[in-house]
Amino acid sequence: MPVTGPETMTDTLRTPLYDLHTALGAKMTPFAGYDMPLQYDGIMAEHKHTREAAGLFDVSHMGQAHYTGEEAALEKLITADLSALAHGEQKYTLLLNEQGGIRDDLMVSRPFGDDGLFLVVNAATKADDFAHIAKNTSGKGELRVIGDRALIALQGPQAADVFSALVPDAAKLVFMQCRVFTMDGTEIWVSRSGYTGEDGFEISLPADRAAEITQKILDDERVKPVGLGARDSLRLEAGLCLYGHDMNEETTPVEAVLMWAVAKPRRERLDFPGAARVMQMLADKPARKRVGFTMTGAPAREGAEIVKDGQTIGVVTSGGFGPSVGGPVGMAYIDTEFGAPGTEIEILLRGKARPAQVTKMPFVEQRYYRGE
Amino acid sequence: MSVKYTKDHEWVKIDGDTATVGITSYAAEQLGDVVFVELPDVGKTFDQGDEMAVVESVKAASEVYAPVSGEVVAVNDGLEGEPQKVNESPDSDGWFVKLKLGDTSQLDSLMDDAAYQAHIS
Numbered sequence: 206m207p208v209t210g211p212e213t214m215t216d217t218l219r220t221p222l223y224d225l226h227t228a229l230g231a232k233m234t235p236f237a238g239y240d241m242p243l244q245y246d247g248i249m250a251e252h253k254h255t256r257e258a259a260g261l262f263d264v265s266h267m268g269q270a271h272y273t274g275e276e277a278a279l280e281k282l283i284t285a286d287l288s289a290l291a292h293g294e295q296k297y298t299l300l301l302n303e304q305g306g307i308r309d310d311l312m313v314s315r316p317f318g319d320d321g322l323f324l325v326v327n328a329a330t331k332a333d334d335f336a337h338i339a340k341n342t343s344g345k346g347e348l349r350v351i352g353d354r355a356l357i358a359l360q361g362p363q364a365a366d367v368f369s370a371l372v373p374d375a376a377k378l379v380f381m382q383c384r385v386f387t388m389d390g391t392e393i394w395v396s397r398s399g400y401t402g403e404d405g406f407e408i409s410l411p412a413d414r415a416a417e418i419t420q421k422i423l424d425d426e427r428v429k430p431v432g433l434g435a436r437d438s439l440r441l442e443a444g445l446c447l448y449g450h451d452m453n454e455e456t457t458p459v460e461a462v463l464m465w466a467v468a469k470p471r472r473e474r475l476d477f478p479g480a481a482r483v484m485q486m487l488a489d490k491p492a493r494k495r496v497g498f499t500m501t502g503a504p505a506r507e508g509a510e511i512v513k514d515g516q517t518i519g520v521v522t523s524g525g526f527g528p529s530v531g532g533p534v535g536m537a538y539i540d541t542e543f544g545a546p547g548t549e550i551e552i553l554l555r556g557k558a559r560p561a562q563v564t565k566m567p568f569v570e571q572r573y574y575r576g577e
Numbered sequence: 578m579s580v581k582y583t584k585d586h587e588w589v590k591i592d593g594d595t596a597t598v599g600i601t602s603y604a605a606e607q608l609g610d611v612v613f614v615e616l617p618d619v620g621k622t623f624d625q626g627d628e629m630a631v632v633e634s635v636k637a638a639s640e641v642y643a644p645v646s647g648e649v650v651a652v653n654d655g656l657e658g659e660p661q662k663v664n665e666s667p668d669s670d671g672w673f674v675k676l677k678l679g680d681t682s683q684l685d686s687l688m689d690d691a692a693y694q695a696h697i698s
Contacts, residue, residue: 248635249610434609434636503613503633526612526635533613555615555631 220265221355221412222419229430237328239266241433248434252528255401255439256569259361260431261422264400267356268331269409272338273321274346282341283313284458284477286468287322290315295381295396299458299466300326300334305479305486306454307461309334310446312407316383316394323383323394325356325407327448355415360405360439363427365574368406371421375406380573388418397574400436402443402567404574441534442527444497444566450507451495451522451536459486460538462495493519493538497568498550500561504533505552511537512551512558518543521552527568534568581644581684582693588668589644589687591678596645599672600632600663603697608634611663616652616673623647623676625683630673632663645683647676 217240226233231242242263244251254260272279276287285298295314302308311326311334326334339348359368369376372386375395383396394409410418422428437447446452452461457479464487471477475484498505504526511519524535543550546565551558581589586604590597605611613633623629623643630641652674656662663671678684688696 243636244609247610252635438635503615503631503638506638526633528610528635 218266220263221415222263222265222357225416225419226263226430231430231432234433236433237266239328241266242430244432244434245430248432248438249528251429251431251435252438254429255361255403255431255435256529257362259359259363259367259405259425259428260401260435260439261419261428262358262360262431262436263355263419264358264407264436265355265412265415266328268324268326268328268335269351269354269356270324270326270335270338271317271321271349271351272324272342272346273349274342276322276346278342278345279322279338280471281476282338282478283311284467284471285313286470287313289468289470290322292316292318293382293384295383295398296468297381297466299463300337301458301478301483302454303478305457305477305483307448307452307456307458307463308337308454310448310452310463310466312396312398314383314396316385316396323409325409329449351409353412354409355412355419356407356409357415357419357422358399358401358405358407359422359428360399360401360403360431362404362572364403364405367422367425367427370425378406379576380404389414389421391418393418400443400445401439402445402569402571402573403439404572435528437523438525438528441523441525441536442529442567442569443571444536444568446495446536447523456495456538457483457486457491459483460491460494490541492541494541494544495522496537496539496544496546497564497566498535498537498552498561499530499564499568500533500552500559502533502559503554505535505554505559505561510553511539511561512553513543518550530568534564536566539563579689581687581689582696583642583644583687584696585642586697587641587644589684591684594678594681595650596647596676596678597672598629598641598644598674598676600641600667601693601697602667605664605667605671608632608637608639608663610635611660614653614656614660614663614673616656617649619649619652621649622679623649625680625686633660641673643676644687645676646679648679649674650677651675
């Protein structure tokens with residue numbers, strides 16, 4: 206069997222936690238221009254540990270930015286209702302093109318009171334996103350790209366216990382709330398959110414203190430470092446989209462089944478990019494849509510063709526083994542008529558049609574903390 | 578009984594005219610957690626270098642090639658329920674298939690232990 210050895214990292218970037226990863230024995234991999242940890246103990250063990258206790262992820266490759274000025278100018282580019290975003294709140298939103306295609310998905314939050322908005326976007330798209338936002342808000346708002354902060358995520362059922370031992374007030378946040386805290390004299394920006402389906406936090410912290418603070422969290426024996434491998438299997442089981450795979454510029458929020466991220470007032474005002482086309486597609490029902498699927502045996506991977514009675518009806522956009530599910534799981538775009546949960550389909554794996562079933566997502570229960 | 582290796586990280590144990598084939602501990606380590614192994618049917622014949630099996634880890638699928646030509650006389654059914662055997666004992670319980678050797682001279686093209694260790698270091 207072919208085995209690819211370590212690739213040469215000449216032009217790849219390093220996060221502020223690079224030295225910590227290598228000290229922890231991480232197997233590194235190039236991702237979105239960065240040399241990132243793929244795994245430490247193994248994907249399966251890290252995945253399960255996150256579901257059972259707490260996992261610590263370095264997501265410093267993602268793009269962080271601070272937007273100030275006229276918010277209407279930014280709002281025009283995305284699908285959130287920023288006037289309804291109060292101090293201490295965060296929303297998942299979409300950056301759309303003029304046809305309503307998805308340029309990126311991102312988090313927008315208001316942790317700084319009346320001092321603007323905090324944006325977190327995908328690593329692979331950050332340069333394009335920031336250029337697009339800066340250009341389209343020019344003269345009205347200011348986008349300051351933040352290059353001197355790391356971003357980590359602490360995820361899992363014990364994340365709140367672990368983190369509140371260090372930052373007691375963090376436990377008061379509920380899912381999708383955010384706040385600025387001080388930890389050991391350092392300002393950290395914390396939101397109660399993540400990409401695993403579990404309770405947890407995303408924490409922005411100054412690059413020069415990042416290793417020290419991250420180590421302090423890792424000193425808690427309930428916490429283990431988790432790499433990108435398990436980050437992908439965790440998000441897939443939780444039914445969360447990966448940009449560039451489960452949606453892209455060619456897919457609308459209707460096809461991606463993300464209309465919940467298009468705020469109601471924005472739908473009514475038809476003032477988000479591509480609104481006319483998107484709302485028409487919603488009314489007419491799209492020809493294809495994103496669904497989940499399960500199967501037994503070998504997992505179907507991205508790009509596998511989906512067939513029914515000899516006809517191609519879709520394509521897998523994410524697929525792999527779900528360690529908590531204990532079997533293959535995936536997402537696909539499929540002709541809408543075959544999109545109902547329970548529909549029997551076939552997926553072509555190495556030329557052979559394998560039975561699979563359209564399955565409601567998430568594949569595991571989401572366990573966000575929404576308050577007592 | 579002698580053990581030979583391919584550059585693609587398969588091992589072959591020769592016993593008379595039977596070759597037991599598996600993947601090396603180095604390959605298993607590189608793959609990570611194995612979650613499924615697709616094995617050929619008994620009776621199927623392969624030429625040296627043919628794709629013979631597929632091993633699926635959490636992150637990817639990888640092909641296993643026939644190190645020598647031969648007919649499949651047995652497959653490791655135990656991997657169906659316990660694919661993790663490939664990680665736990667790649668050199669023994671994690672074997673894939675037994676081949677009835679066609680052309681024993683093909684064994685000369687494979688590496689011995691010392692050569693394989695040099696290949697992966």
